Amino acid sequence: MLDALRQPLESGESVIVRANHRVSYPSRIQLVAAMNPCRCGRAGEPGYSCRQGNSCAERYQARISGPLLDRIDIQIEVPAVSAADLALPAASEGSAEVRRRVVAARQIQAARLKELGQKRARTNADCDGTLLEEIAEPDGAGLALLREAAETLGLSARGYHRSLRVARTLADLDGETKVTRLHIAEALSYRGETLRGQRAGGPALNRLACA
Known part of the structure; x- marks a missing residue:
């Protein structure tokens, strides 16, 4: 099902072919997706060692095909939020400021x-x-x-x-x-x-x- 997104992400349209009929629908989207780093969700955490070894994350992430990943322009690893992070001051730039830069x-x-x-x-x-x-x-x-x-x-x-x-x-x-x-x-x-x-x-x- 995920690989079915490859065509819309590439061409901005979804094509359905049945018998002698072919229909194309506009499908230009902005895809935002998230996934855990591994099956247990804790790969990469300091001081944590997965019982399945280092291959746990590799096997889990391999479930997403390379051609689909190739169509995702920005891929960022986001570490888990710690209790210390919650005490940090608010970001200096809010959503309104970011929006102005994007519009410009x-x-x-x-x-x-x-x-x-x-x-x-x-x-x-x-x-x-x-x-x-x-x-x-x-x-x-x-x-x-x-x-x-x-x-x-x-x-x-x-x-x-x-x-x-x-x-x-x-x-x-x-x-x-x-x-x-x-x-x-x-x-x-x-x-x-x-x-x-x-x-x-x-x-x-x-x-x-x-x-």
Whole structure:
């Protein structure tokens, strides 16, 4: 059932084919999903050792297919909240402030695409690969990092473009006209390949994650 989401996430439409009939429904969505790190839900907690060993988390997370994960642009590990965390002061930036930054970034994207004569595309998410490479061309250092990451992390063509898309959005949130190495590095840090590489202790992947 989860893999049935792959087509809507990729094309923004759901296609149903029965006998001699074919129907397409618009299905552009924003997917937000969450899962436990392992069967017992405590993998990675300091001082906790799973009775099933280190393979518990690997087997549990393998239930989500690679092609589906490849279509999820941002993957973040969220550690358990401790009692000490509850005593921390409130965040300096609230939802209203975040909303203003998001609205400003979307306005920047809409204006950019309108200037390029795009009638249907209004945000970075609407851009195909060719248009994305035009509006999100990184600087020299950023391009070098992206190419190195593509080889080291084994990024698919989809993963390459999705990382570039996230980097373009990060630059818009910062009010920057050019995608820099910093934006590329942050976008790559959200890729699942980087997270899995960090857990495996791969030095090359750790270097990319901290670039």
